[in-house]
Amino acid sequence: MIEERFDAIVVGAGMAGNAAALTMARKGMKVLQLERGEYAGSKNVQGAILYADMLEKLIPEFREDAPLERHLVEQRFWIMDDRSHVGLHYRSEDFNEERANRYTIIRAQFDSWFSSKVREAGATVLCETTVTDLAQDAYGRVIGVRTDRQDGEIHADVVVLAEGVNGLLGTRARLRDRPKPNKVALAVKEMHFLPRETIEARFNLSGDEGVVIEAAGTISGGMTGMGFIYANKECISLGIGCLVADFQRTGRTPYELLDHFKRHPSVAPLIEGSEVKEYSAHLIPEGGYKAIPQLYGDGWVVVGDAAQLNNAIHREGSNLAMTSGRIAAEAIFQVKSRRLGMTAENLALYKRMLDRSFVLKDMKKYKDMPRLMHTNSQNFFLTYPQLISKAMQTYLRVDGTPKSEKQKSTLKSFVNARSWTGLFGDAFRFARAWR
Amino acid sequence: MKIERSVRVEDKLFCNRYLVDAGRPHIKVRAHTRPSPQLLALLRACPARCYDLNDKGQVEVTVDGCMECGTCRVIGEPTGDIEWGYPRGGYGVLFKFG
Numbered sequence: 001m002i003e004e005r006f007d008a009i010v011v012g013a014g015m016a017g018n019a020a021a022l023t024m025a026r027k028g029m030k031v032l033q034l035e036r037g038e039y040a041g042s043k044n045v046q047g048a049i050l051y052a053d054m055l056e057k058l059i060p061e062f063r064e065d066a067p068l069e070r071h072l073v074e075q076r077f078w079i080m081d082d083r084s085h086v087g088l089h090y091r092s093e094d095f096n097e098e099r100a101n102r103y104t105i106i107r108a109q110f111d112s113w114f115s116s117k118v119r120e121a122g123a124t125v126l127c128e129t130t131v132t133d134l135a136q137d138a139y140g141r142v143i144g145v146r147t148d149r150q151d152g153e154i155h156a157d158v159v160v161l162a163e164g165v166n167g168l169l170g171t172r173a174r175l176r177d178r179p180k181p182n183k184v185a186l187a188v189k190e191m192h193f194l195p196r197e198t199i200e201a202r203f204n205l206s207g208d209e210g211v212v213i214e215a216a217g218t219i220s221g222g223m224t225g226m227g228f229i230y231a232n233k234e235c236i237s238l239g240i241g242c243l244v245a246d247f248q249r250t251g252r253t254p255y256e257l258l259d260h261f262k263r264h265p266s267v268a269p270l271i272e273g274s275e276v277k278e279y280s281a282h283l284i285p286e287g288g289y290k291a292i293p294q295l296y297g298d299g300w301v302v303v304g305d306a307a308q309l310n311n312a313i314h315r316e317g318s319n320l321a322m323t324s325g326r327i328a329a330e331a332i333f334q335v336k337s338r339r340l341g342m343t344a345e346n347l348a349l350y351k352r353m354l355d356r357s358f359v360l361k362d363m364k365k366y367k368d369m370p371r372l373m374h375t376n377s378q379n380f381f382l383t384y385p386q387l388i389s390k391a392m393q394t395y396l397r398v399d400g401t402p403k404s405e406k407q408k409s410t411l412k413s414f415v416n417a418r419s420w421t422g423l424f425g426d427a428f429r430f431a432r433a434w435r
Numbered sequence: 436m437k438i439e440r441s442v443r444v445e446d447k448l449f450c451n452r453y454l455v456d457a458g459r460p461h462i463k464v465r466a467h468t469r470p471s472p473q474l475l476a477l478l479r480a481c482p483a484r485c486y487d488l489n490d491k492g493q494v495e496v497t498v499d500g501c502m503e504c505g506t507c508r509v510i511g512e513p514t515g516d517i518e519w520g521y522p523r524g525g526y527g528v529l530f531k532f533g
Contacts (some may be wrong), residue, residue: 037525037529038525041530042529042530044530044533045502045504045530046533078498098521106533107533108533109532111533127525130523130524131518148523148524149524165505166503166504168520168521179505186480186482186506190447191532235532244506244509247476247506248473251476251479252481253442253480253482254480255442255444255482256442277450277531277532278532279447279448279451280451280532281483281502283505283506283509305510370461382466405531
């Protein structure tokens with residue numbers, strides 16, 4: 001057993017864990033951070049987009065040396081059927097600002113950099129160490145962790161569980177349920193390398209400008225899911241994710257889905273001739289507000305993906321992770337500086353602070369969205385995209401058909417597919433869940 | 436059940452970096468004579484195609500290409516079909532980009 005006792009142990013060196021460890025170390029707390037990867041980032045997978053504001057609150061001058069790829073000037077949403085896409089594009093020169101709002105990043109590189117800041121702040125970071133269990137006393141209070149190292153148990157006043165969506169410790173200790181197939185999505189991703197100039201030409205970019213494409217429709221074959229294409233400096237992150245329950249139900253394979261997405265006529269030209277240098281897979285928490293577990297207890301708090309903090313509607317996760325990590329750390333520090341115990345009662349401060357932040361406000365706003373999307377997946381991800389595509393083609397194709405007839409046939413195709421009740425019901429349910 | 440081979444996952448995994456902990460698999464399949472629906476689902480849901488059928492029609496796992504995503508845990512752990520843990524510190528997949 002390591003005799004040394006820590007103020008806090010942080011399990012995991014992802015966005016949430018790094019934010020928590022950094023914040024506590026800076027406040028002078030004695031922090032031990034444990035990471036099972038060879039280095040921070042070697043086990044972490046994300047699209048990935050970094051939201052500057054949340055990082056700025058931790059490291060105001062991050063733009064000076066953080067490994068950033070491209071700042072985003074354009075966002076595209078694609079509704080796809082098998083041969084076409086209907087797009088909504090937003091591009092603004094305003095995004096070419098000095099302190100850009102969003103960047104694409106490569107997680108392995110970014111997390112290593114983030115981790116170096118945690119070390120600089122004075123935390124002890126121990127990589128290649130898998131935490132196997134939480135150590136609890138006779139009353140069930142968390143008093144530390146057990147690792148796969150010889151040293152065994154390490155003790156601390158509080159353990160911050162930043163162990164990610166597939167965290168085992170919290171579930172093994174029965175502090176929360178394991179993720180369920182209808183509450184998590186499996187995303188698979190490839191890194192496609194191309195010369196910088198080729199990427200810039202294909203995506204209409206100059207310098208470090210970047211583009212995000214987010215796509216939904218028949219590419220997920222009626223499953224609840226989305227595809228994404230992010231332009232980095234010299235590579236393109238391309239992936240697709242769907243609910244695990246849908247994979248289970250349909251028997252579709254993730255790699256065939258990815259392959260299908262890559263071969264789509266709207267996507268293939270963007271990656272033509274590229275060299276794939278990595279294939280990765282990761283779960284994404286999709287259960288929303290109602291899936292958030294108990295966030296604190298005697299001697300522990302849970303942050304980030306492990307706490308299911310992911311806003312699927314706005315595709316925000318890492319910023320919620322960073323913010324929950326920072327807030328948990330601030331709450332812990334307040335409890336400590338008042339010389340109070342790390343009990344559930346006192347750590348409830350974390351939840352109260354999180355309630356006041358955008359994190360739980362945003363999660364709460366969309367609390368009904370996951371159920372709507374998951375139970376109507378055939379309509380939202382198959383029927384509507386096909387109808388919208390057909391309507392666009394009817395509208396654009398000039399063939400001597402009178403316009404009134406075209407409108408009638410478009411309307412008829414919608415009513416035939418979903419009926420008036422279905423259309424109004426979907427619109428109503430969607431509006432109510434969005435409100 | 437036949438698994439389509441239109442996409443070769445092996446080729447995709449080949450570009451990844453792994454440090455295999457030989458003889459210490461982090462996932463185990465419970466001994467069975469006939470696989471449960473959950474076990475059969477893993478043949479297709481696993482993004483690294485770690486699960487396969489043996490000659491006796493039982494589901495086997497080879498964790499060498501595992502990306503540690505947890506999909507099989509989510510599907511197969513509640514029924515007791517599989518035992519899931521993370522590899523020892525430093526072992527397993529090592530993402531260069533992530």
